[in-house]
Amino acid sequence: MYAVEFEADIRDGLVKIPEQYAQLKNAHARIVVLLETENPDSELRALSNHAAGNIDEWKDPEEDEVWT
Template identity: 50%
Template sequence: MQAIEFEIDINDEFIKIPNFEQLKNKHVKIILLYNEEENKNPRLPNIFYNPIIKTKYELFQREEIYSE
């Protein structure tokens, strides 16, 4: 088995593979490595994207807060 290593900045869902013609019609294994510390947009809990809106004040039940 041979290994090809390269670094690239991913801007969309496509990655250009160097020397693609040599790999055409062959089975390959792809491994993506990235540094989590560089993630500038951490995923927030769903409650931030879909807030619960109440018309009057009342206590939330645990099931209401954590349901998806």
């Protein structure tokens, strides 16, 4: 796995891949979106903390014993 970084605007949920990365247009990729904003939407910000371990209601030490 390797990383490619470029800046782009998101328009109607789409990101245009720059021509210099044309070989990526029909590829599968894992996408990370980094937003520069001072006042992020609280719901959008919540998505950035999506790991199950971050949700108090999902923490159950008894259930976790099954996996250890």
